[in-house]
Amino acid sequence: MNPVLYLAQRGTAAILGFAVTIHLATMIYATRSGLTAGDIFVRTKDNWWFLSFYALFVLAAAIHAPIGLRSVLREWTSWHGRSLDIAMIGFSTLLVVLGLRAAFAVFLA
Amino acid sequence: MTAETSKPGVAAAAEALTVRVWRGAESGAFQSFQIRLRANQTVLDVVTEIQREQDATLSYRFACRVGMCGSCAMVVNGRPRWTCRTRAAAVAEADVLTLEPLRNLPIVKDLAVDMEPFFEKWRKAHGYFEPGEDAAKDFALVSPDEPGRREADAGVECINCGVCYSACDVVSWNPDYLGPAALNRAWTLVNDVRDQGQDARLDAVSGDAGCHSCHSHMSCTEFCPKTLGPTFAIAGLKRATIGRALRRKG
Ligand code: SF4
Ligand code: SF4
Ligand code: FES
Numbered sequence: 001m002n003p004v005l006y007l008a009q010r011g012t013a014a015i016l017g018f019a020v021t022i023h024l025a026t027m028i029y030a031t032r033s034g035l036t037a038g039d040i041f042v043r044t045k046d047n048w049w050f051l052s053f054y055a056l057f058v059l060a061a062a063i064h065a066p067i068g069l070r071s072v073l074r075e076w077t078s079w080h081g082r083s084l085d086i087a088m089i090g091f092s093t094l095l096v097v098l099g100l101r102a103a104f105a106v107f108l109a
Numbered sequence: 110m111t112a113e114t115s116k117p118g119v120a121a122a123a124e125a126l127t128v129r130v131w132r133g134a135e136s137g138a139f140q141s142f143q144i145r146l147r148a149n150q151t152v153l154d155v156v157t158e159i160q161r162e163q164d165a166t167l168s169y170r171f172a173c174r175v176g177m178c179g180s181c182a183m184v185v186n187g188r189p190r191w192t193c194r195t196r197a198a199a200v201a202e203a204d205v206l207t208l209e210p211l212r213n214l215p216i217v218k219d220l221a222v223d224m225e226p227f228f229e230k231w232r233k234a235h236g237y238f239e240p241g242e243d244a245a246k247d248f249a250l251v252s253p254d255e256p257g258r259r260e261a262d263a264g265v266e267c268i269n270c271g272v273c274y275s276a277c278d279v280v281s282w283n284p285d286y287l288g289p290a291a292l293n294r295a296w297t298l299v300n301d302v303r304d305q306g307q308d309a310r311l312d313a314v315s316g317d318a319g320c321h322s323c324h325s326h327m328s329c330t331e332f333c334p335k336t337l338g339p340t341f342a343i344a345g346l347k348r349a350t351i352g353r354a355l356r357r358k359g
Binding site for chain 2: 071
């Protein structure tokens with residue numbers, strides 16, 4: 001891992017710590033206060049705060065997870081080198097696509 | 110008092126000790142020896158006694174016997190230790206001592222490992238002083254209180270024993286990992302104001318073999334017989350390499 005990857009992983013960890021807390025707190029609040037799916041969509045539709053928050057969340061996860069997974073795979077398997085890096089870029093792209101697709105789906109619902 | 114206790118260095122009750130010693134190289138087996146443990150006998154003394162009195166073919170390594178040379182490290186009952194400064198009575202469990210060669214290094218024979226990869230990584234981490242092209246024209250004045258001097262002092266007493274290297278799981282998982290001792294040495298040099306090779310050194314300790322791969326799980330610091338803290342030295346290298354990466358971008 002080079003210093004830039006290391007810094008990216010630590011920096012995104014800080015963002016994720018904050019984002020996961022807000023995400024969980026909001027979910028608990030929404031389910032405890034008896035909001036229906038319809039009520040939730042009314043609040044999230046066209047809500048730019050919602051979209052920006054989840055876009056940041058998704059991007060942080062898409063940077064953080066592949067760097068960690070790369071280290072785990074390097075340590076626990078014999079998979080090293082270029083092909084691993086390319087696979088991790090692919091994994092990151094997948095997280096971005098799936099995550100943003102979900103966030104947009106709720107934003108546009 | 111029995112006649113035995115009146116002999117200097119003989120324990121009041123010489124205890125029977127079973128010593129299981131690794132024999133062979135990567136493949137091999139444990140061989141058991143029985144000895145009468147004497148007072149204050151070190152693990153190294155036990156090995157020497159076995160070699161002199163029971164089996165002259167037993168191979169192991171030592172030099173100073175006083176905790177200075179770093180050549181006598183072995184794995185004792187599962188933990189890496191400097192055997193010349195470890196009393197057998199203190200570490201025997203149920204009167205059994207199991208002795209193995211250090212982990213993470215090729216075994217030459219019995220308890221002797223090949224330290225070459227350990228020292229090779231020391232070189233790869235630029236763990237040597239770089240005086241630069243025009244070596245100091247004048248004395249460098251370094252006050253003992255300077256933060257850099259303190260950082261260097263904290264790690265400079267390493268005796269190259271390899272105990273930390275043997276204790277580090279990351280070395281087992283990633284054989285290229287430079288390991289705690291080499292990185293600790295690099296950190297002492299990063300804090301040496303006279304050294305002119307910092308850029309190359311910080312490059313050398315970055316990357317998948319370098320400081321960023323350390324999991325900070327502290328085994329090295331736990332086992333270092335000189336009570337150094339390679340984990341903290343490695344944290345220092347992480348800060349230094351990141352500081353440099355940010356300055357370059359900025
Ligand atoms: S703190 Fe780092 S160098 Fe020390 S044993 Fe753990 S992984 Fe190895
Ligand atoms: S850091 Fe400690 S354990 Fe590691 S080689 Fe040096 S003295 Fe031995
Ligand atoms: S023999 Fe020198 S440190 Fe143990």
